[in-house]
Amino acid sequence: xxxxxxxxxxxxxxxxxxxxxxxxxxxxxxxxxxxxxxxxxxxxxxxxxxxxxxxxxxxxxxxxxxxxxxxxxxxxxxxxxxxxxxxxxxxxxxxxxxxxxxxxxxxxxxxxxxxxxxxxxxxxxxxxxxxxxxxxxxxxxxxxxxxxxxxxxxxxxxxxxxxxxxxxxxxxxxxxxxxxxxxxxxxxxxxxxxxxxxxxxxxxxxxxxxxxxxxxxxxxxxxxxxxxxxxxxxxxxxxxxxxxxxxxxxxxx
Amino acid sequence: xxxxxxxxxxxxxxxxxxxxxxxxxxxxxxxxxxxxxxxxxxxxxxxxxxxxxxxxxxxxxxxxxxxxxxxxxxxxxxxxxxxxxxxxxxxxxxxxxxxxxxxxxxxxxxxxxxxxxxxxxxxxxxxxxxxxxxxxxxxxxxxxxxxxxxxxxxxxxxxxxxxxxxxxxxxxxxxxxxxxxxxxxxxxxxxxxxxxxxxxxxxxxxxxxxxxxxxxxxxxxxxxxxxxxxxxxxxxxxxxxxxxxxxxxxxxxxxxxxxxxxxxxxxxxxxxxxxxxxxxxxxxxxxxxxxxxxxxxxxxxxxxxxxxxxxxxxxxxxxxxxxxxxxxxxxxxxxxxxxxxxxxxxxxxxxxxxxxxxxxxxxxxxxxxxxxxxxxxxxxxxxxxxxxxxxxxxxxxxxxxxxxxxxxxxxxxxxxxxxxxxxxxxxxxxxxxxxxxxxxxxxxxxxxxxxxxxxxxxxxxxxxxxxxxxxxxxxxxxxxxxxxxxxxxxxxxxxxxxxxxxxxxxxxxxxxxxxxxxxxxxxxxxxxxxxxxxxxxxxxxxxxxxxxxxxxxxxxxxxxxxxxxxxxxxxxxxxxxxxxxxxxxxxxxxxx
Numbered sequence: 001x002x003x004x005x006x007x008x009x010x011x012x013x014x015x016x017x018x019x020x021x022x023x024x025x026x027x028x029x030x031x032x033x034x035x036x037x038x039x040x041x042x043x044x045x046x047x048x049x050x051x052x053x054x055x056x057x058x059x060x061x062x063x064x065x066x067x068x069x070x071x072x073x074x075x076x077x078x079x080x081x082x083x084x085x086x087x088x089x090x091x092x093x094x095x096x097x098x099x100x101x102x103x104x105x106x107x108x109x110x111x112x113x114x115x116x117x118x119x120x121x122x123x124x125x126x127x128x129x130x131x132x133x134x135x136x137x138x139x140x141x142x143x144x145x146x147x148x149x150x151x152x153x154x155x156x157x158x159x160x161x162x163x164x165x166x167x168x169x170x171x172x173x174x175x176x177x178x179x180x181x182x183x184x185x186x187x188x189x190x191x192x193x194x195x196x197x198x199x200x201x202x203x204x205x206x207x208x209x210x211x212x213x214x215x216x217x218x219x220x221x222x223x224x225x226x227x228x229x230x231x232x233x234x235x236x237x238x239x240x241x242x243x244x245x246x247x248x249x250x251x252x253x
Numbered sequence: 254x255x256x257x258x259x260x261x262x263x264x265x266x267x268x269x270x271x272x273x274x275x276x277x278x279x280x281x282x283x284x285x286x287x288x289x290x291x292x293x294x295x296x297x298x299x300x301x302x303x304x305x306x307x308x309x310x311x312x313x314x315x316x317x318x319x320x321x322x323x324x325x326x327x328x329x330x331x332x333x334x335x336x337x338x339x340x341x342x343x344x345x346x347x348x349x350x351x352x353x354x355x356x357x358x359x360x361x362x363x364x365x366x367x368x369x370x371x372x373x374x375x376x377x378x379x380x381x382x383x384x385x386x387x388x389x390x391x392x393x394x395x396x397x398x399x400x401x402x403x404x405x406x407x408x409x410x411x412x413x414x415x416x417x418x419x420x421x422x423x424x425x426x427x428x429x430x431x432x433x434x435x436x437x438x439x440x441x442x443x444x445x446x447x448x449x450x451x452x453x454x455x456x457x458x459x460x461x462x463x464x465x466x467x468x469x470x471x472x473x474x475x476x477x478x479x480x481x482x483x484x485x486x487x488x489x490x491x492x493x494x495x496x497x498x499x500x501x502x503x504x505x506x507x508x509x510x511x512x513x514x515x516x517x518x519x520x521x522x523x524x525x526x527x528x529x530x531x532x533x534x535x536x537x538x539x540x541x542x543x544x545x546x547x548x549x550x551x552x553x554x555x556x557x558x559x560x561x562x563x564x565x566x567x568x569x570x571x572x573x574x575x576x577x578x579x580x581x582x583x584x585x586x587x588x589x590x591x592x593x594x595x596x597x598x599x600x601x602x603x604x605x606x607x608x609x610x611x612x613x614x615x616x617x618x619x620x621x622x623x624x625x626x627x628x629x630x631x632x633x634x635x636x637x638x639x640x641x642x643x644x645x646x647x648x649x650x651x652x653x654x655x656x657x658x659x660x661x662x663x664x665x666x667x668x669x670x671x672x673x674x675x676x677x678x679x680x681x682x683x684x685x686x687x688x689x690x691x692x693x694x695x696x697x698x699x700x701x702x703x704x705x706x707x708x709x710x711x712x713x714x715x716x717x718x719x720x721x722x723x724x725x726x727x728x729x730x731x732x733x734x735x736x737x738x739x740x741x742x743x744x745x746x747x748x749x750x751x752x753x754x755x756x757x758x759x760x761x762x763x764x765x766x767x768x769x770x771x772x773x774x775x776x777x778x779x780x781x782x783x784x785x786x787x788x789x790x791x792x793x794x795x796x797x798x799x800x801x802x803x804x805x806x807x808x809x810x811x812x813x814x815x816x817x818x819x820x821x822x823x824x825x826x827x828x829x830x831x832x833x834x835x836x837x838x839x840x841x842x843x844x845x
Contacts, residue, residue, distance in 0.1 A: 014759050029496060033600075036497035042763065043711045045754045054755035055711075055763050059288075061462045063498045064596055066386055067292040082497075083599045109433060110760035120289065124401045129394035130353040135277055135665070141350035143362030150588070153355040153380065156387055157592075160291055192353045 003028050005086055006048070006097035007037060009056060011111045019108075023048040023097070034074060034081035034100065035060050038112075058112035065226060068159030071166070072112045073101040078166040080226050081112075103166045116162045122182040126202045130195040142193040155188035155234065157227045164221035164231055176210030180221040180231040183212055187234045190241070203238070203245040212239045256281060257675030259668075260427055260442040262413045262469060264290025266385075266657060267640025268448035269392035270664025271671070276399040280672050283440060284396070285408045285429055287464045291393045294450050294462035295660065298385020299593055300369060300505030301377035302349075302657040304342035308363055313374040315340050320834060322655060325371040325549050326620070326648020327792035327839050328808060329482065331830035334627050334645050338662040345661055346378050352391040355380050357589065367508045367589070371549035371652040371841075382503055382592035388657055408440075412765055413469045416445065416476055416636060417690045423678075424635030425685030428694045432765055435758045437694050439687045443675035446629075446667045447473065447638040448660075452619050455773045455780070456726070457718015459616035460492055460501040470623055470642050471772035474779065479632045480813045480822075481644040482621035483776070484783035487651055487793050488726050490553035491576050492615030493600060499615030500600055502576060503593050504653040506610075507546040509585070511578045513537050513557070514609075515566040525575055525609045536560050541841050548841045551650045551793040554614040558727045561613075568611055577609040616726055618656065620647040620793065621783075624812055629667035630674070637671045639663030644810075649792025701767055706750025710767040713744050713751070717770075717777060725781050729796050734785040741777050745820075748774060779813045779822045786824055787811065804836055 005026045012019045025048040026040045035058075042055035059069040063082040070081040075093060081100075089098050106114035158181055165171045165179035186202040189195035206212045215235050222232045259275050261268045264286035272282050286293065307313040318339040323332055350356060350364065356378050357365040366375040380387035399405045410432045417426040417439050426441040449469040453461025474480045491506065491513075492499040507513070514535045516528055537556055538545045548556075557574050561567035568574060578586060578594075583606050586594060597605045622644040629637045629645070640660040647655065720740045724733035748771055755763045789803035790796055809826035816823045 013757065031496045031600075033497060039497060039711075043709065043715070052754065054757065057760045057762050061288050061292050061464055062294065062297050063463065064297065064500050065599065066383065066592075066596075067288070067294075067296050067462065069288065069292050085600075113760060117289075120291070120397070123394075124397055127398075127401075129398045130351065130391075131398065132348075132351050132395070135273060135348055137344040137347065138351065140347045140364070141353075144358055145362050146358040146360065149355050149358045156355050156380075156390060157383065159296075159386075160289075189353065194351065195353050 005032070005037065008097045008099045009111070010101040011056070012102070012108050013110060015108055022053060028086070030087070032086040034084045034086070035063055035070060037086065037098070038081070056112060057110040066159060068161040071103060071161040071163050073103060075099050078103060078163045078224055080161060083226065103162065105166050105171055106162065119160055119162055119165070119179070119181060122178045123185060125178070126182055126186040126205050127198045128182075128185040128189055130189065130192055131198060132194070144193060148191070152188055152191050154229060155184050158184060158229055159227055161226060163224050163226060167220040167224040169218050169220070170214050170216045175214040177214035178206070178210055180235060183238050184229055184231055184234040187238045190238070200245060203242040204249070206238065207242045207246050212242050215239065257443040257672060257678070258283065258441060259671050259675060260285060260440060260445040261448060262427065262445060263293070263448035263450060263640070263642070265293035265295035265448060265450055265640060266389060266392060266660035267642070267664040268446070269389070269396050270661045271446045271448060271639060271668035272405055273392065273395050273399065274665055274668030275672055276404040278669060278672055280404075282405050283408060283442070284405055285411050285413060285427070287410070287412050287432065289409045290396070290407065291390065293389060294465050295389040295657070296386045297460070297462060297501065298388070298657055299382045299501060299503035300508065301367065301379035301384045301654045302346065302388065303369065303376050303652070303654040304346040304378060304658070305339065305374070305376055306343050306346060306364070306366070308366055309375045311374050313376055315342070317374065318342065318376060321372045322646070322652055323648065323834050324839060325652040326650050327802065328648065328831060328836040329485070329791060329810070329829060330646055330648030331627070332833040333830050336833055338646060338659060341662055342658055345658065349388060349391055352395060354387045354391045357381065367505060368547060369508050369653040370504050370547045370553070371544075373544070377505070377508065377654040379505060379589070382505055382590045385657060413449065413472070414694050414768070415472050415690060416633070417686050418476065418633070419681045419686045420683065422477065422633065423681070424633055425681045426687060428690050430765065433760050435761060435764070437691065437698060439691050441685065441687070443678050444635045444637060444671040446671050447623060447636060447642055448640045448664065449642045451641045452776060453616055454714075454769070455717065455777050456616040456721045457715060458495070458497070458499050458722070460489060460499050466769040466773055467776045468769040468772040471776040473623065473631070473633070473636065474813070475772070475775060475815045477633055477815070478636060479624035480621065480776070480779050481624035482783070482811050483619070483779040483813055484787055484811060485620035485649050485793050486616060486726060486780065487550055487618035487620060488554045488614045489617035490550055490557055490614050491612040492617070493597060493610070494573070494613050494615070495600060500596055501617065502597065502610060502612050504550070506576060506578060506590060506593060509589050510581050511546065511576055513546055513553070513574055513576055515560055515568065515574050519566050519570070525577070526579060534566065543843065544841050549650055549652060551795070552841050554727055555795060557614055573611040573613050575609040576612045578605055579607060579609060614727060616722065618651055620644065620649065620651055628670045629663055630670065635674065635678070637667045639667040649794060697768075701751070701764065702753065702756050704750070704752055706752040708747050708750045708752060709754070710751050710763065710770050713747060714770055714773070717741065717744055717774065721777055721780070725784055727795065729784050729794065730798065731785055731796070734781045737781045738778060738785065741774055741781065745774050775815070782822055783811045783813060783824065802839070808836060
């Protein structure tokens with residue numbers, strides 16, 4: 001391994017400013033990840049040319065790939081900065097600088113931080129919750145076989161990183177597509193014994209503008225998901241359910 | 254009188270629990286969080302949540318859960334709130350189940366339970382090894398439901414700076430900083446609930462998330478709130494040492510049968526799996542035959558420390574020991590522990606199903622926090638606290654899988670109690686102190702931005718973390734604690750010369766961090782001075798020079814109050830509620 005890591009970061013001071021690239025040379029240590037590279041810059045905010053600059057703004061919190069904060073483009077690929085190791089990148093592209101850029105499908109806040117609030121709004125639209133009667137003691141929930149739990153659990157591992165939306169060719173201003181994460185959450189709650197009471201509402205919400213029919217089956221989402229959610233399967237099953245719901249509604253409403 | 258306004262600060266399990274109770278009672282809530290609440294640190298909890306539901310036919314009871322918690326905490330916790338929490342636990346699990354948390358199931362479709370540290374019963378409900386994530390999401394979803402219905406307004410991306418206090422010292426709102434626009438403003442409230450979690454950043458590297466700085470608790474302490482038992486810091490025995498943080502390796506790994514060991518020979522050269530049983534030293538099982546690998550965390554942490562530093566048996570001479578799961582079949586591991594095995598694989602590169610993990614203790618949790626009464630009310634009227642940010646449940650050491658429970662329990666209490674308090678509150682004198690507090694905070698901001706000094710806040714932070722980890726974690730000496738306090742005083746002095754390399758007014762993360770750092774420094778003094786004064790060993794607080802528990806002198810709650818004249822903490826001690834279980838010696842090495 002080299003003693004110095006070269007990093008190129010696409011920076012932008014405000015949402016309206018033009019983007020620019022800054023280069024950094026950072027002393028290498030074994031087991032560094034991208035967030036620790038960014039931490040090194042904060043400790044010593046000087047570019048490779050020796051010019052003083054500002055620490056990089058980026059989102060991060062847990063640093064163990066469970067909070068979903070630190071998604072960004074690393075060497076052009078959407079991934080989590082905390083779980084992307086410098087050693088891995090050096091093997092991918094030996095002797096090339098590491099390139100960091102913000103996710104491209106979301107408004108830039110500053111540098112590598114983007115605004116991903118759209119996902120949380122989408123989760124409201126599909127009512128991604130169980131409408132419990134109340135928090136008082138009503139006894140245990142319905143019995144659930146391990147098979148049901150094992151099917152639901154992977155969907156419940158979605159960390160809202162929005163990488164599935166970033167890599168989706170259909171996720172753009174023209175289609176208003178909600179993206180794979182929201183569809184997977186709709187499916188999760190449709191599978192819940194009590195949550196399924198809202199199944200029709202969810203399917204109708206996904207049948208409208210920007211809904212599930214916008215999916216082009218590129219399957220980039222399932223390739224890129226850091227938590228390996230069964231996204232393509234969820235879209236296809238929920239798509240079928242939504243179509244059946246539309247047919248039913250056609251004759252009964 | 255108009256409907257009361259409640260502000261909840263922090264969107265982890267405690268904060269969300271409080272929000273749900275208030276919204277359910279018809280109240281409206283403003284919820285403030287640095288990060289989108291779904292990204293709060295509760296998401297990192299792994300192993301599970303305790304409740305004595307006795308679904309394994311072992312004869313577990315609420316009383317045994319209560320007793321384990323009090324004994325595990327070395328009798329420093331007030332017993333009445335612990336009893337009440339353990340009594341509520343089974344209904345809390347049922348509620349989470351009804352919210353759709355994908356808890357692991359038995360063949361019959363009931364909740365599955367596993368064993369955790371400090372108990373002999375299978376009392377821990379779990380959702381794989383990502384229980385905190387699943388619980389946080391379930392509460393987040395319920396809050397989103399109330400948000401969609403107009404009962405909750407979220408202020409995500411706002412950082413709490415201080416409470417707004419009126420002329421009588423009653424809380425009338427908060428002052429907060431918008432982390433994007435850098436706008437500082439005050440928000441009115443009739444009561445506030447502080448659920449701002451842990452303080453790991455004070456130790457530099459810990460298992461905590463970036464936002465766990467303790468900044469809010471410290472700001473309140475500097476405004477007159479009492480901070481209790483600050484010296485009790487849990488160091489988790491099994492963490493993955495990392496370049497940027499210490500990643501937790503859940504106690505559930507041992508709950509499912511994981512074994513901790515080192516080679517008996519310090520010059521051992523064979524790879525782990527080829528070392529025969531006879532040449533392995535399963536020190537927890539040998540030293541603590543009854544509890545084995547599931548002794549409480551303070552005990553396991555000191556045992557690992559002893560093996561590495563006194564016996565010199567760390568792996569390859571390094572401060573690490575094995576945590577071994579390789580004897581457990583892959584299918585079971587995947588079903589019950591996959592989340593944490595993935596973390597190890599991703600960050601270390603080895604598959605723990607094939608190779609024993611290398612782990613070492615790391616700072617994990619603060620038992621201490623804002624002092625609250627049995628209604629979660631701090632000593633400042635109108636300021637409530639819940640979760641890791643309050644001190645109330647865990648005494649001198651927290652048992653695994655009790656934190657998720659205490660967060661939800663605390664939030665469920667704080668919400669309705671804050672609402673009841675707010676309903677009987679009389680009108681504020683004048684503007685309730687809003688203009689004065691806003692001015693005070695704006696002046697602080699302006700001074701920080703224009704400071705001409707030379708100190709980099711991130712470098713000061715690194716020095717703070719190094720000194721705290723060295724002197725105030727597993728083993729504590731009075732000389733070291735005094736050295737640490739002097740170092741913190743030096744850092745506070747150097748902080749006056751802090752110079753931000755970023756002086757812009759948009760999404761300036763160094764500015765927000767520099768403000769947190771000052772608060773971290775003040776809280777660090779509470780920790781080291783509290784530890785210096787407590788000349789005994791109790792739970793996580795261990796002094797080799799005072800190896801025994803000293804009940805006559807120190808079966809007391811430490812209460813730290815900020816003294817603005819000396820700019821330092823002042824200490825007093827309060828009786829502990831031991832009305833239900835008489836204190837007894839704590840010995841996990843006993844065989845009976």
